[in-house]
Amino acid sequence: MMNPLPHHKCYRVRASVIPLLGLLTLTLHGADWSRFRGPDGQGKALDADVPVTWTATTGIAWKTPLPGAGGSSPVVFGKKIFLTSFSGYGVPGESGGSPASLKRHVLCLERKTGRVLWQKDIPAAQPEEEKVRDHGYAENTPLADAEHLYVFLGKSGVFAFTHEGDQLWHTDVGSGTHGWGSGSSPIVHDDLLIVNACVESESLVALNRETGREVWRARGLKESWNTPILVPTADGRTELVLAIFGKVLGVDPKTGESLWSCATDIGWYMVPSLVNQRDLIACTGGRGGGGTLVVRAGGRGDVTGSRRLWKISKGSNVPSPILHEDHLYWFDPNLGIVTCVEMATGKVVFEKRLDRAGQIYASPVLAGGKIYAVTRGGTVFVIAAKPRFELLARNDLHDGGGFDASPAVLDAALLIRSDRFLYGIGKP
Numbered sequence: 001m002m003n004p005l006p007h008h009k010c011y012r013v014r015a016s017v018i019p020l021l022g023l024l025t026l027t028l029h030g031a032d033w034s035r036f037r038g039p040d041g042q043g044k045a046l047d048a049d050v051p052v053t054w055t056a057t058t059g060i061a062w063k064t065p066l067p068g069a070g071g072s073s074p075v076v077f078g079k080k081i082f083l084t085s086f087s088g089y090g091v092p093g094e095s096g097g098s099p100a101s102l103k104r105h106v107l108c109l110e111r112k113t114g115r116v117l118w119q120k121d122i123p124a125a126q127p128e129e130e131k132v133r134d135h136g137y138a139e140n141t142p143l144a145d146a147e148h149l150y151v152f153l154g155k156s157g158v159f160a161f162t163h164e165g166d167q168l169w170h171t172d173v174g175s176g177t178h179g180w181g182s183g184s185s186p187i188v189h190d191d192l193l194i195v196n197a198c199v200e201s202e203s204l205v206a207l208n209r210e211t212g213r214e215v216w217r218a219r220g221l222k223e224s225w226n227t228p229i230l231v232p233t234a235d236g237r238t239e240l241v242l243a244i245f246g247k248v249l250g251v252d253p254k255t256g257e258s259l260w261s262c263a264t265d266i267g268w269y270m271v272p273s274l275v276n277q278r279d280l281i282a283c284t285g286g287r288g289g290g291g292t293l294v295v296r297a298g299g300r301g302d303v304t305g306s307r308r309l310w311k312i313s314k315g316s317n318v319p320s321p322i323l324h325e326d327h328l329y330w331f332d333p334n335l336g337i338v339t340c341v342e343m344a345t346g347k348v349v350f351e352k353r354l355d356r357a358g359q360i361y362a363s364p365v366l367a368g369g370k371i372y373a374v375t376r377g378g379t380v381f382v383i384a385a386k387p388r389f390e391l392l393a394r395n396d397l398h399d400g401g402g403f404d405a406s407p408a409v410l411d412a413a414l415l416i417r418s419d420r421f422l423y424g425i426g427k428p
Helices: 020-028
Strands: 010-012 060-065 075-077 080-087 103-110 116-123 148-152 158-162 167-171 187-189 192-197 203-208 214-219 229-232 238-244 247-251 258-263 275-277 280-285 291-296 308-312 322-324 327-331 337-342 348-353 365-367 370-374 379-384 391-396 413-417 421-426
Antiparallel strands (some): 103 116, 148 158, 187 192, 192 203, 229 238, 238 247, 291 308, 370 379, 413 421
16 A cells, blocks of 8 residues: 555636537547547547658648647647647757756647647646656647647646636645656546546545546556557446556546456566457567567456466557457567557467667557558558558658657548647548
8 A cells, every 4th residue: 555645635716517529529539639649549440531641841731839848649639639748858859957947838739721729838846856867748639629739748647628728726736756767548437537647646546527636546557658448348338448667557437446457478568558349458568579479358356267268478668559340450669560459369460670660669550451560760551451561651750859649530520639739631
């Protein structure tokens, strides 16, 4: 059991009722990409028709300079794009400065043109981590609903804004920091905003979306950077599922009650988010190859022996996987190898090294029948989403900045960000 947390703080500026229509729109508005990896957290837009090829001078609708670096993904609701960046300290390619100068920037851009509509600058709560290895201070992807924008900024807390940039509330979820930084992104369930605050307080925290008030807190999380997912069970319930060191956990999203756990037999931290096919959940992670497993939701207690279908020693420790038509795809973050396995059995269908890929930290996305994987250097590989390897395109966006953010998928466009620019590719 962890030590008691510091006194909880909630700063409420203004409350606003969230209509039922807003809750429905978050899930059902097909043209939006409202949170990390899209509305359901799976990284898929099955009906999207986005470009396959482009160059630095063709196929790009707009390119907007950003006020700072970051690995957070852009999110879209209606006609607006929301994004976070950081500046003042620890920016790749820049020297000097101190953690006291660190600030985050919350941006709103016009979807059609990429024009910046507003920007809010938030000084970092101190003392901040003095060095974040290989990452930065703006890795948590925001979440938007019909009225509000929610932003998680590590030990600086969780913020709610209107779409016009007015701050509604600010809540502290813990003061811890880590040398790998903070990277999980918020999700919503009914009237709750749920945050994996493993780094900040070794907790999973649920907040009231209207007020920021803490509703429940599940403690004891260890080495978990992944964003939770919501999984339907065979009997019609919904479970919140995430991976921590050594385990996959099933939690009641309404109360935070622990429902079940499954051993991963993976010996290190868990970064990639999980994916599911109905009540089957795929989890990958662990440094040095790690492993991958599939577990069935809906159990109680330790389900390792009863509901874990399979586990193999191959996996990825940074990018989240893609699950499509009974096959699971993932990209090795350091070797540039794409792997495809059968979801039902774990049988490896293919492993293929991408030529001159370099590192891949961004999670891939699926648009139509194609998987897009962005390398840290700005190369975007496009492969067919089928159990036979087929490279469709290789596109380069090298701009001198790092590309760690997962793309957003719209009906006919991709949004891709680097440390320097946000790109609208296709027809945003």
